[in-house]
Amino acid sequence: PSQPLCWWGDGSSRVQSLYAQDFVASGGVWSTEHGRGHYSFWGAPEHTLTMEVTPNHTGEHFLQLVYGNGAGSIETGVTAGVKRITVRNEQNAVIAEGAVVMPHRRNWSDWGDSSFVPATLEAGRTYTVVVSDGVNMSYLDHYRAYEGGRGGGERSSNDVNIAELKLLFMR
Numbered sequence: 001p002s003q004p005l006c007w008w009g010d011g012s013s014r015v016q017s018l019y020a021q022d023f024v025a026s027g028g029v030w031s032t033e034h035g036r037g038h039y040s041f042w043g044a045p046e047h048t049l050t051m052e053v054t055p056n057h058t059g060e061h062f063l064q065l066v067y068g069n070g071a072g073s074i075e076t077g078v079t080a081g082v083k084r085i086t087v088r089n090e091q092n093a094v095i096a097e098g099a100v101v102m103p104h105r106r107n108w109s110d111w112g113d114s115s116f117v118p119a120t121l122e123a124g125r126t127y128t129v130v131v132s133d134g135v136n137m138s139y140l141d142h143y144r145a146y147e148g149g150r151g152g153g154e155r156s157s158n159d160v161n162i163a164e165l166k167l168l169f170m171r
Contacts, residue, residue, distance in 0.1 A: 008168070016056055016167040023162075024050040034068055034109040036163050043081060043159035049131040055121040057169040062116035063087070063129065064168060065100055068161035070108035080104060081160035082134035085117040087127050095119060095127070099134050102160050111163065121167070129165060133158060 008014045020030075020038045027047030028039035039049065055061065063085055071079040081102035089095050096119035105112050121127060138156040 014169040018165045038163035058123040060170040062168040064166045065114040066164035067102040082136040
């Protein structure tokens with residue numbers, strides 16, 4: 001049999017990271033709690049995170065957020081984080097967009113990786129990535145009576161801590 005080979009390359013050479021200290025944030029609070037720099041109390045409908053990225057590779061990529069979500073038990077998904085990622089090229093045209101999901105973790109210090117948004121990117125070009133609000137279950141009237149944690153009653157909750165954006169080069 002062949003030796004195992006990491007898809008992401010030696011030293012994760014196919015993964016490019018942008019860290020929270022380089023984001024332009026509207027809303028949330030800068031924090032270094034929970035073991036890494038991030039925006040906390042972030043996720044209200046008017047909040048956004050904006051970043052400029054210049055890929056190292058040309059081709060298909062997955063965009064993924066590194067997040068913390070201690071808003072509820074892992075047995076419920078009412079306050080699982082749901083956000084939109086929009087990617088714009090240098091002419092401000094939308095070239096990719098989609099939702100990412102960030103399920104509950106054991107606590108706020110337990111960091112995880114979101115689902116993916118695919119985008120075809122060109123090395124050396126600069127793209128603007130904006131993370132904005134999505135709709136989770138706590139926005140639905142049905143969950144006003146929810147009493148299992150945040151997100152019930154009159155106030156929805158879609159807060160997550162965001163520490164990093166990853167560009168995962170696929171091919």
